[in-house]
Amino acid sequence: MCGIVAYLGKKEAFPILIKGLQRLEYRGYDSAGVALFNGDLHVYKKKGKVQDLLDFTDEKNTDGTIGIGHTRWATHGKPDDLNAHPHTSSNGRLVLVHNGIIENYATLKAALEKLGHTFKSQTDTEVLVHLIEELQEREGLPIGEAVRLALTKVIGAYAIVVMDRKDPNTLVAARKQSPLVVGIGRDEFLLASDATPIIEHTKQVIYLNDSEIAVVRRNGSYEIRNIMENQIQDPFIQQLELEIEALEKGGFDYFMLKEIHEQPKTIADCMRGRMNADEGWIRLGGLEEYTNRLVNAQRLLIVACGTSWHAGLVAEYLFEELARIPVEVEYASEFRYRNPVITDKDVVIAISQSGETADTLAAIELAKEYGALVYGIVNSVGSSIARTSHAGSYIHAGPEIGVASTKAFTGQVTLLTMMALSLGFKRGYIPKSRMQLLLRELEQVPQKIEQVLKVNEQCRYISSEIKDFHNALYLGRGFNFPVALEGALKLKEISYIHAEGYPAAEMKHGPIALIDENMPVIVICTNKSAYEKIVSNIQEVKARKGQVIAIVNEGDTHIRSMADYVIEIPDTDELFTPLLSVIPLQLLSYHIAVMRGCNVDQPRNLAKSVTVE
Numbered sequence: 001m002c003g004i005v006a007y008l009g010k011k012e013a014f015p016i017l018i019k020g021l022q023r024l025e026y027r028g029y030d031s032a033g034v035a036l037f038n039g040d041l042h043v044y045k046k047k048g049k050v051q052d053l054l055d056f057t058d059e060k061n062t063d064g065t066i067g068i069g070h071t072r073w074a075t076h077g078k079p080d081d082l083n084a085h086p087h088t089s090s091n092g093r094l095v096l097v098h099n100g101i102i103e104n105y106a107t108l109k110a111a112l113e114k115l116g117h118t119f120k121s122q123t124d125t126e127v128l129v130h131l132i133e134e135l136q137e138r139e140g141l142p143i144g145e146a147v148r149l150a151l152t153k154v155i156g157a158y159a160i161v162v163m164d165r166k167d168p169n170t171l172v173a174a175r176k177q178s179p180l181v182v183g184i185g186r187d188e189f190l191l192a193s194d195a196t197p198i199i200e201h202t203k204q205v206i207y208l209n210d211s212e213i214a215v216v217r218r219n220g221s222y223e224i225r226n227i228m229e230n231q232i233q234d235p236f237i238q239q240l241e242l243e244i245e246a247l248e249k250g251g252f253d254y255f256m257l258k259e260i261h262e263q264p265k266t267i268a269d270c271m272r273g274r275m276n277a278d279e280g281w282i283r284l285g286g287l288e289e290y291t292n293r294l295v296n297a298q299r300l301l302i303v304a305c306g307t308s309w310h311a312g313l314v315a316e317y318l319f320e321e322l323a324r325i326p327v328e329v330e331y332a333s334e335f336r337y338r339n340p341v342i343t344d345k346d347v348v349i350a351i352s353q354s355g356e357t358a359d360t361l362a363a364i365e366l367a368k369e370y371g372a373l374v375y376g377i378v379n380s381v382g383s384s385i386a387r388t389s390h391a392g393s394y395i396h397a398g399p400e401i402g403v404a405s406t407k408a409f410t411g412q413v414t415l416l417t418m419m420a421l422s423l424g425f426k427r428g429y430i431p432k433s434r435m436q437l438l439l440r441e442l443e444q445v446p447q448k449i450e451q452v453l454k455v456n457e458q459c460r461y462i463s464s465e466i467k468d469f470h471n472a473l474y475l476g477r478g479f480n481f482p483v484a485l486e487g488a489l490k491l492k493e494i495s496y497i498h499a500e501g502y503p504a505a506e507m508k509h510g511p512i513a514l515i516d517e518n519m520p521v522i523v524i525c526t527n528k529s530a531y532e533k534i535v536s537n538i539q540e541v542k543a544r545k546g547q548v549i550a551i552v553n554e555g556d557t558h559i560r561s562m563a564d565y566v567i568e569i570p571d572t573d574e575l576f577t578p579l580l581s582v583i584p585l586q587l588l589s590y591h592i593a594v595m596r597g598c599n600v601d602q603p604r605n606l607a608k609s610v611t612v613e
């Protein structure tokens with residue numbers, strides 16, 4: 001899921017492109033490149049990070065007030081200088097950057113090779129710039145029309161920006177499935193995969209809709225058309241609410257650590273104005289609009305990927321417990337191809353931090369085809385899932401830059417908790433007095449997380465003890481089983497240690513065979529309802545010499561007498577324990593990864609939003 005950025009205006013483009021690519025680097029960091037025009041076309045691209053590109057362009061001609069840039073997450077063709085973007089047409093006239101996958105590139109390539117085109121890279125993208133070149137030359141078309149016509153022949157996902165050296169006062173951009181934002185500045189335009197490179201230049205943006213193409217010109221004029229029908233579209237200009245500070249590390253070594261420490265505030269922001277404990281109410285804008293459909297839904301289908309799927313799993317426990325409504329939690333990638341049974345009495349809840357995850361988007365489209373109501377739970381404002389869902393709620397966690405999701409997870413769980421409480425109340429399963437009690441306890445969660453964050457040093461110490469193990473097991477029961485999965489995912493994705501999360505009781509049905517003195521076992525023991533069961537699980541692990549790291553409620557001396565390491569967290573209602581018990585797991589994975597010298601914010605092979613299948 002690459003990051004693309006482009007600039008057209010009066011300022012020098014190069015520094016703006018580089019800053020933009022650094023902001024987008026969480027989307028992919030296999031290679032980076034820029035193309036600039038200053039009477040001549042200069043293309044610079046390099047395997048590795050944006051910094052490698054910066055070093056490579058030192059002493060080179062990087063002048064010009066028009067340019068395009070790219071940071072890559074490799075799909076077709078390995079990370080190297082040749083496969084890096086931008087890609088150039090054979091006549092050297094056109095350059096293009098692309099985020100997405102051209103699914104029919106092989107067919108197009110074969111046809112173009114028959115017409116004498118030769119290709120330098122293994123990428124699908126290079127085929128696209130040759131196709132535009134072919135149509136432009138054959139039909140003598142202006143760049144905008146050549147790009148549009150070419151895209152009518154393309155199958156797949158794309159966000160692209162194209163520059164034509166014979167028309168250096170114009171940039172052409174288009175999108176289908178992959179996100180693209182147009183920033184309208186004073187005498188300048190910025191185009192980018194998301195708003196982060198645009199915010200410091202202008203707050204006026206247009207989120208391109210699917211299958212739209214934009215042509216922007218140096219004289220300040222621009223037009224947006226739909227690709228297939230070639231009709232002019234009325235642009236919907238939005239004001240960005242994002243603040244630049246939110247994109248800085250704020251003195252932390254890594255965005256992930258900053259985002260872990262932001263959670264007391266982000267959870268409070270997620271609750272603000274949406275609940276009142278004294279009066280015992282919860283109000284979620286999107287939910288109010290579709291109350292009847294939600295309250296009378298026959299089933300909730302939750303679709304998501306990765307960490308968002310774990311939040312969905314916590315929600316399954318919450319909705320069934322509080323609202324007595326059947327819930328199924330689906331991996332979006334499986335759901336969309338499984339031919340699932342969906343009816344218009346179902347409500348589909350789509351959970352996504354980025355709001356751009358391709359599989360979740362496709363699952364939404366499928367649900368809509370069957371008439372189900374789609375409720376989006378999203379962090380990124382203006383993202384595709386937010387715009388394509390029938391209704392929804394933002395979690396207000398602010399930009400999440402670290403690839404490993406942390407504050408978005410607790411934001412999603414907080415939002416889903418409020419939704420479950422609201423539905424439970426509306427369906428008559430929660431009397432007002434209990435609602436008030438639970439809301440008072442939920443209101444305490446941000447301050448309790450402040451307390452949990454005080455275990456940071458202890459987590460750093462335990463991490464130094466277990467950082468060299470090659471495997472780890474995470475165990476939890478009930479609401480904390482999904483948290484065990486989430487803890488394992490965090491460790492896997494940033495420290496590259498193989499880890500698995502399991503329902504604690506499931507351990508005896510296989511994973512216990514893995515346990516010996518080299519297996520750290522992180523056990524979440526905060527559930528009152530299954531306390532004795534968890535104690536037995538710890539004894540089973542200790543009987544096989546496993547190293548036990550136990551997350552316990554404050555003052556729990558019983559487990560302290562059995563475990564090798566104990567991390568205490570404040571007590572809360574069992575319903576809300578995932579919001580507290582996940583924090584030490586985030587910190588453990590963070591410190592272990594740092595101690596193993598891993599790039600915590602940009603782990604290998606990963607990207608922040610997965611916009612291709």
Ligand code: AGP
Pocket residue numbers: 305306307308351352353354355356357360403404405406493607608609610
């Ligand atoms: C989590 O740390 C990962 N970044 C990844 O699993 C992520 O949760 C998944 O790709 C889903 O992303 P989304 O929430 O933006 O849809």
